[in-house]
Amino acid sequence: MLLRRHPREWGPVDWAVAFALTVLLAALVAFGWRELSGPGRCGDELTEVDGDCVGVTEYAFDADPALDGLVKDIAAENARVREGAEREDSEARIPYVRIALMMPFTSDDSSAMTTDMIRRALAGALAAQQEANSSYGPHYQLLFAPDGRDMTQWKPVVDRLAELAGDSRAPLVGVTGIPSSTDATSDAIDELNKRELPTIGPVITAADMNAPYFFKTSPNNDEFARALKRYLDKRPERRKGFLVWDNRTEDVYSRNLKEVYEKHFGDTYELADRNSNFTGSSGRDQGIPNRFTDAAEKICRYKSDTVFFAGRDQDLPSFVKRLAQEGDCGRSTTLRILKVGIGIEPTLTAKEPTRRLQEIDATIVNASSVDPDWWSGRSSPDRPAALDRFLARYEKLVDQHDLGDKELDDGYTLMYHDAFTLLSDAVDRTYSEINEDGQGTTAARDLPMSGDIYNTLRLPTISAGQCDNCLIGAAGTYGFEGPEQNQQWSVCKPVPIVEHPTVRREPDDVLPLYRTFRGDAENACRT
Numbered sequence: 001m002l003l004r005r006h007p008r009e010w011g012p013v014d015w016a017v018a019f020a021l022t023v024l025l026a027a028l029v030a031f032g033w034r035e036l037s038g039p040g041r042c043g044d045e046l047t048e049v050d051g052d053c054v055g056v057t058e059y060a061f062d063a064d065p066a067l068d069g070l071v072k073d074i075a076a077e078n079a080r081v082r083e084g085a086e087r088e089d090s091e092a093r094i095p096y097v098r099i100a101l102m103m104p105f106t107s108d109d110s111s112a113m114t115t116d117m118i119r120r121a122l123a124g125a126l127a128a129q130q131e132a133n134s135s136y137g138p139h140y141q142l143l144f145a146p147d148g149r150d151m152t153q154w155k156p157v158v159d160r161l162a163e164l165a166g167d168s169r170a171p172l173v174g175v176t177g178i179p180s181s182t183d184a185t186s187d188a189i190d191e192l193n194k195r196e197l198p199t200i201g202p203v204i205t206a207a208d209m210n211a212p213y214f215f216k217t218s219p220n221n222d223e224f225a226r227a228l229k230r231y232l233d234k235r236p237e238r239r240k241g242f243l244v245w246d247n248r249t250e251d252v253y254s255r256n257l258k259e260v261y262e263k264h265f266g267d268t269y270e271l272a273d274r275n276s277n278f279t280g281s282s283g284r285d286q287g288i289p290n291r292f293t294d295a296a297e298k299i300c301r302y303k304s305d306t307v308f309f310a311g312r313d314q315d316l317p318s319f320v321k322r323l324a325q326e327g328d329c330g331r332s333t334t335l336r337i338l339k340v341g342i343g344i345e346p347t348l349t350a351k352e353p354t355r356r357l358q359e360i361d362a363t364i365v366n367a368s369s370v371d372p373d374w375w376s377g378r379s380s381p382d383r384p385a386a387l388d389r390f391l392a393r394y395e396k397l398v399d400q401h402d403l404g405d406k407e408l409d410d411g412y413t414l415m416y417h418d419a420f421t422l423l424s425d426a427v428d429r430t431y432s433e434i435n436e437d438g439q440g441t442t443a444a445r446d447l448p449m450s451g452d453i454y455n456t457l458r459l460p461t462i463s464a465g466q467c468d469n470c471l472i473g474a475a476g477t478y479g480f481e482g483p484e485q486n487q488q489w490s491v492c493k494p495v496p497i498v499e500h501p502t503v504r505r506e507p508d509d510v511l512p513l514y515r516t517f518r519g520d521a522e523n524a525c526r527t
Helices: 012-037 065-085 115-132 154-165 183-194 221-234 252-265 293-302 313-326 351-359 387-400 412-434 450-457
Strands: 046-049 052-055 096-103 139-146 172-176 199-201 214-216 241-246 275-278 306-310 335-341 362-368 471-473 476-478 497-500
Touching: 052 154, 065 096, 065 115, 065 139, 096 115, 096 154, 096 412, 115 139, 115 387, 115 412, 139 154, 139 412, 154 172, 154 183, 172 412, 172 450, 183 199, 183 214, 183 252, 199 412, 221 252, 221 335, 221 362, 221 497, 241 252, 241 293, 252 306, 275 293, 293 313, 313 335, 313 351, 313 362, 351 362, 387 412, 412 450, 412 471, 412 476
Parallel strands: 096 139, 096 172, 172 199, 199 214, 241 275, 241 306, 306 335, 335 362
Antiparallel strands: 046 052, 052 139, 362 497, 471 476
């Protein structure tokens, strides 16, 4: 008779060994999967949040497909910079610092920054990085710092940027890219300020976006309005005004612009009694966007000749379309649609909106950061001195990338270029000063940290009636007077008036040029 063996019962040790083997097997499977599948669409240093890659990295990652070529070019430039600092020959090594580009790298229908804007901004930043890396001194990595298409995922980004600022081998010296005046970006700016990271806003215009460590290269809404006031003082027409304003609560830009219009033009143009609101297309507020029937009917009824538009450029084509449906309403003068902004969005100057404007004898009047006359070949007395240098490098990028129609007109390329250049210029000045004895190789010299760059940026630039140590950029001249005097808004920046369609004028009828400045030296900005 065969004896049957009874299975031994498992004890605690057996279960512990089995559990450990299971955990080890799972880890090996996960490791093998990662090795076979790669780091994923966001790479090793970014995290996927709601479909967007969020974090800080020097490497290419999965952004909007339209940005792929520019992202890869920046990543390649970053790799060249790192390789230059790791050469075997210590005397040939070139040290580097880092500048972070904190902004969305994806977009949807409700985003404040469109894909076209992002692409043009990247082109400007890349052109500035390449220019800076062609010069003597430390080189520059341009770190990607995506914070989500709505810019709400900023906290982990800021945490990582603060860590990188403490790396003395390749310190993060500043942040640029903050693109839109919203509640989310305001919170991010406050946190960057607490971490004492000098930050440049290339296209921020809301006048209440302020913090000691936050520098703005664009004019603000109040300065834009002062430029428009000069225009209207010379061309008052009948002063039959109307205010159209975006009612979205989270849009700091539109909210502030409405207040600025009311302050400068409310009484003269009777805006308290003549206004209408709409829900803009950028943002998550409830309601159907771009309903302009009420505004268009009232503008027609009042026969208004001056409309103040307190909204984003993306919504203007819909507004113009609705005005065209009302017709010219029997007006005897041209309808001026006044706006402020970095430039003229190409969608506004496309064939269809232009035809509609001409049908109703209307003109968009924009107080701007840039003027298409600067690069079109037309004469312009305020053409920036450094524009040709920028254009020479930018034309090489145009040959490599599809940057869209009228790619410079919205101003994003030039302003993002100048924001990066402002930081790199401050680094070069600081680096030269702290190493002025000239001892040792380039690799052995001290690198400036973010605090040093902040101190350089806040040095007063207006003295003895001159703009000293001002940056001469592709879109104008920039200097700062310190947070106590002008809240880190740039001084001496030209604010041209741009019309579309262009109004025919007599040769001596020149549009006024306003320059940003808060001080007593009347001619300080005429450099």
